[in-house]
Amino acid sequence: MIVMRMSRPDDVAALVDLAHKAGPGMTTLKPDADAQGARLERVRRTVDGTATLAEQGYLFVMEDSDSGRVAGVCGLEVAVGLEQPFYTYRMDSFVHASRELGTWTKMDKLYMSHGLTGYSELCTLFLDPEFRGGGNGALLSKSRFLFLAQFPERFAEHICAEMRGHFDENGESPFWNALGAHFYQIDFHEADRLVALGKKSFLAELMPRYPVYVDFLPDDARECIGKTHADTEPARRLLEAEGLRMEGHLDIFEGGPVLESRVDALRVMHDSRVLPVEIADVARADGERYLVANGSLEDFRVMQVSANLCDDVLCLSPEEARALRVAGGDTVRAMTLYPTKR
Numbered sequence: 001m002i003v004m005r006m007s008r009p010d011d012v013a014a015l016v017d018l019a020h021k022a023g024p025g026m027t028t029l030k031p032d033a034d035a036q037g038a039r040l041e042r043v044r045r046t047v048d049g050t051a052t053l054a055e056q057g058y059l060f061v062m063e064d065s066d067s068g069r070v071a072g073v074c075g076l077e078v079a080v081g082l083e084q085p086f087y088t089y090r091m092d093s094f095v096h097a098s099r100e101l102g103t104w105t106k107m108d109k110l111y112m113s114h115g116l117t118g119y120s121e122l123c124t125l126f127l128d129p130e131f132r133g134g135g136n137g138a139l140l141s142k143s144r145f146l147f148l149a150q151f152p153e154r155f156a157e158h159i160c161a162e163m164r165g166h167f168d169e170n171g172e173s174p175f176w177n178a179l180g181a182h183f184y185q186i187d188f189h190e191a192d193r194l195v196a197l198g199k200k201s202f203l204a205e206l207m208p209r210y211p212v213y214v215d216f217l218p219d220d221a222r223e224c225i226g227k228t229h230a231d232t233e234p235a236r237r238l239l240e241a242e243g244l245r246m247e248g249h250l251d252i253f254e255g256g257p258v259l260e261s262r263v264d265a266l267r268v269m270h271d272s273r274v275l276p277v278e279i280a281d282v283a284r285a286d287g288e289r290y291l292v293a294n295g296s297l298e299d300f301r302v303m304q305v306s307a308n309l310c311d312d313v314l315c316l317s318p319e320e321a322r323a324l325r326v327a328g329g330d331t332v333r334a335m336t337l338y339p340t341k342r
Contacts (some may be wrong), residue, residue, distance in 0.1 A: 001066065002136060003323045004143040004302040007059040007073075009044065012037045014061065014070035018126055026164065028075065028124040030196045046078070047298055054083035056154075058147065059124065060300070062131070062140050065323055071131040072140045075124035076147065079156055081117035084200050087207070088113050088162075088249040088258055091214070091225070109211040116249060119260070120148075122161035125235055135289060135304050138337055141238045143302035145268035146293040146333050150300075152263060159263050161244060163236050164229040165254025168220070175255035178221035183208055191253060203252070224255040232256075241339055242267045272335035275314040279321050279328045289337040292316070294324045301325060304337060 007015075012033055019031040030036075043059050045051040056079065062072035080086040090113035097104035127140050148155055167173055176188045183206050184191055194202065214222060226246060228236045236259070243266045244259035251258060263269065274295075287306035292314065294301050301324050307314055314334055316324070326332060 001064075001303065001319065001323045002062060002071070002131070002139065003065055004060050004062050004074075004139060006047070006298065006300045007040055007043055007061050009037070009040050011040060011061055011070060015040075015073060018070065018073055018128065021128060022126045026124070026126060027192055027196045029073065029126055030193070032196075035196065053079050060143060060147070060302075062127070062136065064131075072127035072136070073124055074122075074126075074140050074144055076144050076155075077121040077123055078154065079118050080121045080160075081114060081119075084198055085114060085204065086117055086119075087200075087203055087252050088116060089212075089252050089255070090115060091248050091250060108214040110214060110250070111211040112207055112252070113249065116158075116160050116258070116260070118156055118158075120155040120159045120263070122159060122239065122244075125232075135337055137234055138238055139291065139302065139304045141235055142242065142268075142291055142335075142337070143293070145242055145266060146272060146291060146302055146335065147300055148263060148266070149268045149272050149335075150293060150295060150333055151297065152269075155263060157263055158260060159244070159266075160249070160258055160260040161239055162251050162258050163256045164232040165251050165256025166224045166227040166229055167254075173224070173254045174218070174220040175224035176253055178218050179208075179212065179255075180253055188253065195253075207252070221255070225250060226255070226257045228256055229254075267339055268335055271340070272333050273312075274331050274333050275309070275312060277321065277326050277328055277330050277332055278313050278315045279318055280315045281317060290314075290334045291337055292320075292324065293333045294326050295331060295333065296325070299325060307334075 015036040016031045016033050019029045022029050046056045057077040059075045061070045063070055089110040091108055091110055093106055093108050095106050127137055173188050239259050244261045246257040247260050249258035287308045290305055290307050292305050305320055
């Protein structure tokens with residue numbers, strides 16, 4: 001069975017393996033055992049309640065319970081930008097008008113922003129290509145929403161998600177080459193590596209001091225603005241189905257979209273339900289697909305089940321109950337895998 005669970009300190013090697021498969025552009029998933037070990041230690045302290053607000057974050061892994069293989073990873077940061085700045089480009093439109101000439105132009109500008117400081121963040125999403133399909137991508141991404149709904153007091157009122165930006169067929173970022181490369185004087189991968197290590201002072205020291213007119217950028221760089229990496233497009237659609245939207249913020253390296261929402265406006269806050277569990281061997285091939293989470297903080301688990309709700313009770317097979325570590329009479333939080341048409 002495929003199940004999402006809270007990460008553990010012994011997941012370091014699995015995370016490094018996933019990072020090698022992810023390739024460039026994922027700042028928070030690098031093939032560095034020390035960095036991954038430190039992050040897992042930070043998760044432990046967050047769960048224990050000993051981490052400061054600026055340090056708090058969670059990491060979840062997707063596991064094949066039959067083989068023990070880790071197939072994916074996703075994360076939640078509690079409050080970004082409190083210790084290290086959280087920079088984005090903010091895109092706004094400006095109008096230039098001349099009464100004398102009777103003409104006007106509307107132009108877009110990019111300027112550096114700290115506007116998302118203090119937001120919670122959906123981050124570090126990657127699924128091993130061998131496990132894509134069968135709803136696994138939706139389970140990986142949306143499991144975090146059930147955690148948000150179960151423990152809303154642990155997060156900010158707003159949430160955001162940086163989407164991996166567009167790279168060309170040569171693995172280059174046209175947006176970076178047209179803009180960032182001129183200011184930072186290092187290649188994309190080196191800049192990305194430094195940010196992954198928490199070395200962000202160079203951003204403030206070298207970033208553009210004034211707004212950038214979008215029309216001054218080359219065509220291929222303009223086309224990157226708000227464009228998602230091909231491998232990340234399914235993840236973007238999943239997040240948008242849950243209520244997040246692009247509101248004008250962009251990744252400063254690749255120009256990819258930053259999606260955002262109020263937490264209380266997310267689908268999970270309205271559509272998920274807390275239900276009692278009944279254990280039974282029943283055939284449910286025609287049931288609706290649900291995401292089901294136990295209520296544990298330390299051993300939080302989510303899986304996908306096919307179910308037909310009866311009298312507001314969720315029936316689980318013995319195998320599903322063991323995977324979720326729940327028993328008959330316990331309660332779980334459940335939500336349909338995909339939004340129900342209204």
